[in-house]
Each structure stands twice: as C-alpha cells, then as structure tokens.
Amino acid sequence: MRFMYDGTNLVPEPLTAGGEKVVPISRVATIPIYELNPHFSPSSELLSFLAGRQLLLDELSFSLDQLHAHYENGYVSYQKGVVPTEQGHRCMRCGNDAPHFFASFFCARCETVCTYCRKCVTMGRVSECTPLVVSNVPPERVVYPHPLAWTGTLSKAQQRAADAVVQAIERRAELLVWAVCGAGKTEVLFPSIQRALELGDRVCLATPRTDVVLELAPRLKQAFPSVSTIALYGGSEDRKKEASLVITTTHQLLRFYRAFDVMIIDEVDAFPYSVEPMLAYAAEKARTKPSALIYLTATPNENWQREMKQGKRSAVTIPARYHGYPLPVPTFAWCGNWRKKVNRGTLPTNVLAWVEKRLQEKKQAFLFVPHVELLEKVAAILQRFDRRIVGVHAEDKARKEKVQSFRDGNIPLLVTTTILERGVTVPNIDVAVLGAEDDVFTEGALVQIAGRVGRSAQYPGGDVRFFHFGKTKAMVKAKRHICDMNDEARKRGLLW
Amino acid sequence: MVMCLLCHQRYEPRLGWSDFLTVKEADVLCEQCRRSFSLIEGERCHQCDRPFSLISDSYRYGELCTDCLRWQQADEWRDVLTKNRSVYVYDEWMKDVVTRWKFRGDYALVEAFRVDVRREFFRHFSADVVLVPIPLSKKRLYDRGFNQAKALAEILSLPIADVLERVDSEKQSKKTRMERLRTVQFRLCTREWRYDQCVLIDDLYTTGSTVYHAARLLKQGGVRDVSSFTLARA
Numbered sequence: 001m002r003f004m005y006d007g008t009n010l011v012p013e014p015l016t017a018g019g020e021k022v023v024p025i026s027r028v029a030t031i032p033i034y035e036l037n038p039h040f041s042p043s044s045e046l047l048s049f050l051a052g053r054q055l056l057l058d059e060l061s062f063s064l065d066q067l068h069a070h071y072e073n074g075y076v077s078y079q080k081g082v083v084p085t086e087q088g089h090r091c092m093r094c095g096n097d098a099p100h101f102f103a104s105f106f107c108a109r110c111e112t113v114c115t116y117c118r119k120c121v122t123m124g125r126v127s128e129c130t131p132l133v134v135s136n137v138p139p140e141r142v143v144y145p146h147p148l149a150w151t152g153t154l155s156k157a158q159q160r161a162a163d164a165v166v167q168a169i170e171r172r173a174e175l176l177v178w179a180v181c182g183a184g185k186t187e188v189l190f191p192s193i194q195r196a197l198e199l200g201d202r203v204c205l206a207t208p209r210t211d212v213v214l215e216l217a218p219r220l221k222q223a224f225p226s227v228s229t230i231a232l233y234g235g236s237e238d239r240k241k242e243a244s245l246v247i248t249t250t251h252q253l254l255r256f257y258r259a260f261d262v263m264i265i266d267e268v269d270a271f272p273y274s275v276e277p278m279l280a281y282a283a284e285k286a287r288t289k290p291s292a293l294i295y296l297t298a299t300p301n302e303n304w305q306r307e308m309k310q311g312k313r314s315a316v317t318i319p320a321r322y323h324g325y326p327l328p329v330p331t332f333a334w335c336g337n338w339r340k341k342v343n344r345g346t347l348p349t350n351v352l353a354w355v356e357k358r359l360q361e362k363k364q365a366f367l368f369v370p371h372v373e374l375l376e377k378v379a380a381i382l383q384r385f386d387r388r389i390v391g392v393h394a395e396d397k398a399r400k401e402k403v404q405s406f407r408d409g410n411i412p413l414l415v416t417t418t419i420l421e422r423g424v425t426v427p428n429i430d431v432a433v434l435g436a437e438d439d440v441f442t443e444g445a446l447v448q449i450a451g452r453v454g455r456s457a458q459y460p461g462g463d464v465r466f467f468h469f470g471k472t473k474a475m476v477k478a479k480r481h482i483c484d485m486n487d488e489a490r491k492r493g494l495l496w
Numbered sequence: 497m498v499m500c501l502l503c504h505q506r507y508e509p510r511l512g513w514s515d516f517l518t519v520k521e522a523d524v525l526c527e528q529c530r531r532s533f534s535l536i537e538g539e540r541c542h543q544c545d546r547p548f549s550l551i552s553d554s555y556r557y558g559e560l561c562t563d564c565l566r567w568q569q570a571d572e573w574r575d576v577l578t579k580n581r582s583v584y585v586y587d588e589w590m591k592d593v594v595t596r597w598k599f600r601g602d603y604a605l606v607e608a609f610r611v612d613v614r615r616e617f618f619r620h621f622s623a624d625v626v627l628v629p630i631p632l633s634k635k636r637l638y639d640r641g642f643n644q645a646k647a648l649a650e651i652l653s654l655p656i657a658d659v660l661e662r663v664d665s666e667k668q669s670k671k672t673r674m675e676r677l678r679t680v681q682f683r684l685c686t687r688e689w690r691y692d693q694c695v696l697i698d699d700l701y702t703t704g705s706t707v708y709h710a711a712r713l714l715k716q717g718g719v720r721d722v723s724s725f726t727l728a729r730a
C-alpha cells in the first residue's frame with residue numbers, strides 16, 4: 001500500500017483526498033508513532049485479533065478506516081515490511097537478508113518496481129510497499145490456578161529436568177534440555193507449563209514439523225483441559241483465536257510479535273540449515289522481554305555440545321529412556337562399493353542377508369538410503385524378496401498411507417530417506433542404513449535413526465546396523481554419543 | 497553453485513562446451529525440478545493443442561478434440577480463434593508451480609518458464625504479431641500485484657497491446673460451461689488501433705471460453721487473425 005506523508009501525518013492512499021504525493025511505506029523516512037489516547041474507545045475485537053501478532057493488511061478483516069483510527073490513537077502501529085540494508089534488503093517478517101532470496105517486479109499496488117521477500121512468500125507476499133500491522137497493547141494475561149490434569153509420575157531423570165525448566169521459567173532464563181530419543185520429553189514439560197500458566201504467562205511451543213504439532217496438541221489439551229489452547233500450522237482453523245498456550249510450526253511463528261513469556265522450541269536441531277536463521281529471528285520476535293527460552297533436542301549440534309562442556313550454555317540432560325533400558329548401540333558393517341551393486345540391480349551380500357533374516361523372523365525394519373534417486377532402485381531390488389516392500393520419501397504423496405500401512409504391519413520393510421529419522425515411532429523394529437558414509441548422515445541424523453529402535457517398554461532392544469563403504473567421523477561420533485549417554489545413565493542409576 | 501529457483505536447493509549447473517560457444521545461460525532450475533515439467537508432446541488437437549494421449553478416444557474427432565468440434569459447430573464461434581498453442585501439460589506439478597507463482601505471488605518464478613515459452617512460441621508463431629495479454633479485474637490485479645498473463649507476454653520481447661478490459665470479475669473456475677459461454681467477460685478499451693495478427697496470452701487454457709470471448713472482441717474490432725498461446729493446457 002502507498003501512503004501520503006507530509007512530515008507529520010501518515011495517511012493510507014485509499015483514505016487520502018486524491019492528488020497528493022503517495023509513496024510505498026518503505027520510502028517513508030520515519031513512521032510516526034502516536035501515544036495511546038485514553039479518550040478513544042478501541043474495538044475489543046480488533047485488539048484481540050491483533051494481540052501479540054504481526055499481520056499483513058490482507059490478513060485483517062477490519063476496514064482500513066477503523067484500523068487507521070486505531071493507529072492515529074496509538075493502539076496499533078505500522079511497520080515497514082522490507083527495509084534496505086548494506087548488501088540489499090531485509091524482510092522484517094522473517095529476517096531474511098540474503099540477496100538471492102529477494103526479487104523485484106513492477107507492482108500493481110505501488111505502481112513502481114517493488115522488491116519482495118521470496119523466503120516467506122508462501123505466507124503472503126511481503127514487499128517494499130507492504131505494511132506490517134502490530135498492536136501496541138500487550139496481550140491479556142490469564143492466571144490459571146492448578147491447570148494440570150495429568151496424574152502420571154515422572155522418572156527420576158525426567159523430574160530433575162522438569163525442575164530445571166520450572167526454574168528457568170521463573171527466572172526468565174535460557175535452558176537447553178538434552179533428552180535422548182524416547183526420554184519422554186513432553187511429560188517433562190507438563191510441570192513447567194503448569195507453573196507458567198499459574199504465573200499468568202503466555203506459552204508457545206514451536207516445532208519445525210506439522211506432524212509434531214498435530215501429535216502434541218491433543219496431548220497438551222488433555223493435560224490442560226481448562227486452558228485456552230490453539231494449534232497453528234498451514235491451513236489450521238485456529239488461526240484467528242487468542243490463547244494462553246500456542247502450539248505452532250515455525251512458519252506460523254512468523255505471524256507473532258512480542259507475544260510469549262515462555263518460548264519452547266522443540267527439535268531445534270531438526271531445522272534444515274537454511275531455515276535456522278529464520279527460526280532464530282521468528283523466536284526472538286515472538287518473545288516478550290524478558291522471557292524464558294527453552295530448547296529441546298535429542299541431538300544438539302557440535303557447537304552447543306562444546307558450549308555445554310565449557311559451561312557457557314546452561315543445560316540439563318536426560319540420558320535414559322523413560323522405560324529405563326539402555327539405548328541400542330549401532331554396529332558397523334563394511335559393505336564395499338554398494339552403489340555399483342545397486343546400479344547392477346543387486347545389493348551387497350551382507351545387506352541382503354540382513355534383510356532376509358528380518359523377513360524370515362517377521363520382524364519389521366526400516367532401511368535408510370542417502371538419496372531419493374536410490375530409493376526406487378533399492379526398493380525394486382528388495383521387492384524380488386517380498387513384494388510388499390515399498391519406498392517412501394519426503395515429497396511422496398502417499399507418505400501418510402505408507403507409514404500407516406507400516407504401522408498396521410502390512411509392510412515388512414520400508415526403504416526410506418532421512419525423513420523418517422524423527423517422529424515415527426513403531427514398536428519392535430530393527431533399523432539399517434545403507435551407505436552410512438554419505439554426507440547426509442550427520443552425527444545427529446544417525447543418532448535419530450538409531451533412536452527409532454527399542455522405544456516401547458515391551459520391546460526395549462533391537463538391531464541398529466550401519467552398512468558403509470568407509471567409516472566416517474560422523475558414524476564414530478554417533479556411536480560414541482549413544483554410548484556416552486548410556487554410561488551417564490548407568491552412573492546416575494537411571495537404568496534397570 | 498547456484499540456488500534452484502523452485503526447490504531452493506544448491507546445485508551445480510551443467511555446462512558443456514556448446515553452452516560456452518553459444519553463450520547459453522545456465523538453467524535457473526536444478527535438474528530434478530526441470531525434469532518435473534511435462535512439455536506437450538506427441539499427437540494433439542490441431543485446434544487447441546490438447547494432447548490426445550491424455551484423453552480417451554471418444555473425445556477425439558479426427559484431427560480435433562470434441563471440445564473444439566463444439567466450438568466449430570456453433571455459428572457464432574466458428575473461425576473466431578485460428579489456433580491455440582500451449583507449452584506445458586497442466587499436471588499436478590504444473591498446478592503446484594502455477595499456484596506458487598500466481599496465488600502465493602512469487603513473481604520471480606516466471607523465469608523458470610522463459611526458455612520453454614520462447615522456444616515453443618516461435619515454433620508456432622512469427623515475430624510480426626502483436627501480443628494481447630488477458631487482463632485481470634482492477635481488484636484482482638491489486639490483490640495479486642501483477643498480471644500473470646502480462647508477465648508471460650513480457651518474456652517474448654514482442655509488442656504488447658493492452659486493449660482488453662475485464663467487465664466481469666467473477667472467477668471463471670466457479671462457473672459451468674454454459675455460464676461461461678453466456679457471460680460477457682471483456683470489453684475493448686480503445687479503438688485507436690489496427691492490427692493484422694494478434695496472439696492472446698494467458699496462463700491456462702481450460703475450456704477455451706476466455707480466449708474465445710477475447711478473440712471474438714478483437715475480431716469485431718477489426719483484427720484479421722487471432723490465435724492464443726498459454727503456459728499450460730488443462
């Protein structure tokens with residue numbers, strides 16, 4: 001949208017008399033800010049819609065007249081969507097400032113060449129003529145006395161971590177919770193979310209994947225039945241609601257502004273490298289000051305592990321699974337030039353033997369391969385042994401159905417890329433990696449893959465096999481990581 | 497290393513000696529994204545470019561598809577449109593790409609079509625035509641920020657005549673075929689022109705009703721020959 005700006009007043013183009021000079025909002029030198037006018041009676045509907053959010057005009061259902069009156073009386077502010085930087089531009093919604101993530105076009109809205117952010121364009125285009133609208137009134141604080149309905153008990157290690165998180169929330173501090181795959185980290189959050197809600201805090205749980213939002217939201221709603229809770233992801237119905245407890249994907253987090261006193265980021269290491277700066281920006285923007293920041297992960301990156309050892313990063317570990325059995329430790333198996341074999345339509349002998357044994361014993365398994373291109377080839381080779389074997393990858397349209405079919409026991413072995421390294425939990429399975437030396441299999445990815453095995457208390461063991469054509473540092477580190485966790489758990493008396 | 501315009505993955509563009517010699521520019525897409533586009537190939541309707549491989553034989557009438565036969569059988573529509581030519585098959589992939597481009601508003605994606613659009617256009621049309629992009633209503637143009645048909649026309653570097661104006665803002669996709677046929681969609685916004693040959697430009701050819709309506713107006717305005725060219729054939 002274009003605005004008329006005469007040095008004192010800022011008026012949106014549709015509200016001008018016409019004939020005045022109008023410019024895209026990015027060309028307005030300083031956007032005037034008005035003090036809150038106590039004699040103005042604001043629309044409570046508008047204020048609650050905008051509370052803690054940063055939205056585009058297209059996302060608002062209020063008239064421009066009404067919105068602008070709230071602006072002139074100090075209740076809302078306009079911000080520039082795209083601002084110039086030394087090397088180009090910065091998107092103020094997602095923080096992107098990489099020149100290759102911007103593009104320009106002749107814009108029909110401002111009738112000039114206009115630069116927009118390509119990084120967050122799927123959420124509605126932010127360009128040089130796009131104002132971001134925020135509320136100047138902080139969101140309402142609701143105090144819930146004893147909101148937790150969950151009556152389960154935490155393990156010793158879970159309890160210790162939960163106490164640390166409660167403390168971090170009370171002190172508005174930052175804390176990393178390093179919990180092994182299957183530690184039961186959601187339950188760890190229950191006492192701390194309870195404490196936050198008792199204090200009247202607004203709590204956000206952000207995670208990279210929609211699947212996780214969909215899995216966590218009902219569990220949290222059940223644990224906190226009296227609390228207003230919403231789940232946000234692309235296409236979610238809850239978008240317009242205000243709530244004390246928000247479970248959201250990182251993308252949806254971009255629409256928040258100074259909203260949360262407690263920010264919990266789940267699976268912080270799972271973000272693709274390119275999304276990391278956006279996540280940090282979104283989380284920072286969505287927090288109030290001061291606020292608590294809690295990171296949850298099973299596989300912190302090297303940097304964070306080092307900072308923890310040096311005592312520069314406050315952290316708490318849960319080295320044991322909730323069921324008290326040790327993590328299955330991977331074994332390495334050299335399998336020669338497996339790519340050559342795949343191209344000839346076969347697989348290394350030891351890999352075939354591993355697969356045949358699972359099929360004979362009727363034990364379900366995942367076989368991870370490094371790239372999508374290999375997926376179909378490997379699946380086709382294995383279908384000669386059992387026609388029910390299929391491959392599944394991230395962009396697979398039938399992904400949900402295939403995973404469900406595996407859960408139902410109709411697929412004996414699933415060939416997959418690293419997408420299934422997290423989240424998918426099936427009891428009593430074995431796991432193998434073909435080509436564990438590939439770059440995509442980082443320490444974190446391998447630990448997550450191994451973490452698929454032995455999740456349930458009934459079947460706490462299982463085989464984790466890394467077939468490789470040359471051991472890598474990542475493989476060795478992943479194995480050491482798992483052994484270290486088991487050692488620490490044993491030392492702390494957390495294992496059976 | 498460059499970033500693929502569509503999937504944002506880094507990739508190494510493949511350049512051979514011939515590319516250096518002809519100063520061919522590297523593709524803006526990675527190989528995998530490029531492979532996902534399906535160009536219209538093989539036998540197709542002489543009139544509208546619909547590939548016969550994608551429809552059952554009962555929809556074929558000699559060189560024509562039955563849709564085009566219907567247009568030709570109606571007196572008021574016969575000979576209104578010389579031909580339609582399209583670049584890609586409107587499959588799931590194309591649907592996703594067009595959605596990102598047009599509805600999400602990622603204008604830059606037009607670059608992904610450039611090479612194919614130019615090659616296919618000049619395979620079927622000569623360079624002495626005038627391009628007429630199908631317009632959007634004022635409101636829709638403001639909402640989207642750009643007209644996708646105009647963006648396509650601009651990559652052809654030929655004269656463009658914005659002579660049409662939309663009078664009906666209702667979405668075409670929400671109407672039945674009969675309703676589409678009856679509604680007046682456009683009007684000519686100028687009479688100060690004389691062109692011999694025009695090519696209408698749009699993103700999609702679905703039933704043909706949009707381009708047939710526009711073509712009839714141009715013909716009534718005195719253009720001798722009107723064809724259409726679209727990014728995809730649904």
